[in-house]
Amino acid sequence: MTATDIHALVGAYALDAVDDLERVAFERHVTECESCRIELDELRETVCRLADDAWSVPPPRLREQVLAEVGRTRQLPPARKPRPDRRVESWRRWATAAAAAVVLAAGTGVSVWQVQEQRVQDQSVLAEQAQRREARTRQILAAPDLVVRTAPVVGGGKVTVASSAQYDAGVMMLGADGPPANGRVFELWTLRGRTATKAGLLDPGVGSAVRVIDGLPGNDGFGVSVEPPGGSPQPTQIVANVTLT
Amino acid sequence: MTDRGSAARRPEHLSAVPDPEPGPAPGPDVATCLRDVARGDERAFARLYDLVASRVYGLIRRVLRDPAQAEEVAQEVLVEVWRTASRFDSTRGSATSWIFTIAHRRAVDRVRAEQSAAERTMKVGSASMDTPYDEVADEVAGRLERQQVRRCMDDLTELQRQAVTLAYYQGHSYREVADLLEAPLPTIKTRMRDGLIRLRDCLGVGVTAS
Numbered sequence: 001m002t003a004t005d006i007h008a009l010v011g012a013y014a015l016d017a018v019d020d021l022e023r024v025a026f027e028r029h030v031t032e033c034e035s036c037r038i039e040l041d042e043l044r045e046t047v048c049r050l051a052d053d054a055w056s057v058p059p060p061r062l063r064e065q066v067l068a069e070v071g072r073t074r075q076l077p078p079a080r081k082p083r084p085d086r087r088v089e090s091w092r093r094w095a096t097a098a099a100a101a102v103v104l105a106a107g108t109g110v111s112v113w114q115v116q117e118q119r120v121q122d123q124s125v126l127a128e129q130a131q132r133r134e135a136r137t138r139q140i141l142a143a144p145d146l147v148v149r150t151a152p153v154v155g156g157g158k159v160t161v162a163s164s165a166q167y168d169a170g171v172m173m174l175g176a177d178g179p180p181a182n183g184r185v186f187e188l189w190t191l192r193g194r195t196a197t198k199a200g201l202l203d204p205g206v207g208s209a210v211r212v213i214d215g216l217p218g219n220d221g222f223g224v225s226v227e228p229p230g231g232s233p234q235p236t237q238i239v240a241n242v243t244l245t
Numbered sequence: 246m247t248d249r250g251s252a253a254r255r256p257e258h259l260s261a262v263p264d265p266e267p268g269p270a271p272g273p274d275v276a277t278c279l280r281d282v283a284r285g286d287e288r289a290f291a292r293l294y295d296l297v298a299s300r301v302y303g304l305i306r307r308v309l310r311d312p313a314q315a316e317e318v319a320q321e322v323l324v325e326v327w328r329t330a331s332r333f334d335s336t337r338g339s340a341t342s343w344i345f346t347i348a349h350r351r352a353v354d355r356v357r358a359e360q361s362a363a364e365r366t367m368k369v370g371s372a373s374m375d376t377p378y379d380e381v382a383d384e385v386a387g388r389l390e391r392q393q394v395r396r397c398m399d400d401l402t403e404l405q406r407q408a409v410t411l412a413y414y415q416g417h418s419y420r421e422v423a424d425l426l427e428a429p430l431p432t433i434k435t436r437m438r439d440g441l442i443r444l445r446d447c448l449g450v451g452v453t454a455s
Contacts, residue, residue, distance in 0.1 A: 008431070011438030012419040016353040017412035019420075041337050043438075046445040048342035049394050050413050051349070056303035059316060063294060066320055070290055070327045078283070078331040 007036055014043040020229060021183060021204045074136075136212055140164050140171050153177075154239040157207070159224055161242045163216045170216030172199075172209075174240075179207035180226045187231045188213070191221035191241075201231045220245050276340040283330035290327055297341070298323065301348045308352040308416045318355055322348045349413070356416035397447035405440030408433055 006029045012018050013026045030037045140146070143164035150160045156177030163170030172188060179202075180186060188200040188211065199222070200211050216222065222242040225235035275296050281289030301322055306315035326344055333343050398406055404426065411422045423433040 008434050008438065009419075011436075011441045012412070012434055014441060015409065015412040015419075015437055016350050017417065017419040017422065017437065019418060037337075042445055042450060043441045044346055045338050045342045046441050046448060046450045047349075047413065048339070048345045049444075049448055049450065050409075051300060051304045051345045052394060054304040054307040054414075055299055056306050056315075057299055058302035058319060059312075062302065062316055062319060063298065066294060066298075066323045067287075067291060069320065069324050070287060073324055073328055075283075075285060075327065076329050076331055 151242040159240045165217040170213045172211045176207040187227045189223040190219040279340040305352045353416045405436045408436040409440045
């Protein structure tokens, strides 16, 4: 699809009438085109006026439910403006956490990923993404009981799983050499015995991601599969498998 | 109530007084609340709820039809507003528009998820896709009565108006809209875009205005 084709989607995008693949393509397009972004912002503002008239009194319990949930929901920190020194700082901090994890894990005799300067640099792109996510990612990576494991991805690349029993969560870092072909997507799974449970779905065209996986330490393994867009009820084509026990 | 001129001339300090009427609120209040919400102010969130909840719920219900589902999605959306308030960028649009963008996206995501589930299980044919769009357009037009939006919608061509309303109020993708209107895909894409542009110009929408 050329830039012109993509830009023709601006109206459909503003109306949420595109599919996931087009959504991703259009969002990428907008980051590269200032005038397109302005047009989109204006059309979005216009579309919002269509909601003026959609007025319906919600059930009173909705207010209580929302306020109660808000009371126990952590807010995201402000998005960071990319600054050069920040980037260095962020992967360095990540590397420190990973190194600390390896030292601790080595003490327990678990076979883990060895930190080498070059490999940490390979991960710096992923680390940047991690820095932009919730503070929780950093919190887990800095956990004193963090254990880091890695496995290759069929077709190139690797998946790294850092898990903390203390937080009952893990951070999954997928760095495949490229996204799955033919519009298929990576899907994430936690594995317990013979049961695979969905743990996340990547967007089409995406081959790397950082995700927090809640409850990860209670599982036997972690898997990555390739699936049709939208995912599958069960993994059909496993491309990476990390043993957690 | 909708006299924007007198609202704009109202002294600044009055806007801090909670509006006792559950009605559409002036833009600045939503923006102020959202700014405070981004700083973790739960009371500001409660006020924001009172300002936008009926419209958020109303929009989602319009798209989903089912009140129980609408309630569920509205809750997700409003909590999402709290969670991500710090990510709102006022240089890219109004606070209200940001909230409705989240609400509409979530509602449409729910429609699509239901559709793919339904398509898998029952192999939906053309029968259920045969949405009576005249009815939708009529209903929408009826509800938009006495509104500026209505007047501006009337300025659109028939195809522009149908393309926009089928996508926005029914949650249809542009491919579905093309099927429903028996028009080529590129035409529908173009009508959505030039329809919105005409609407924008008619409504005098600017991103920096509010």
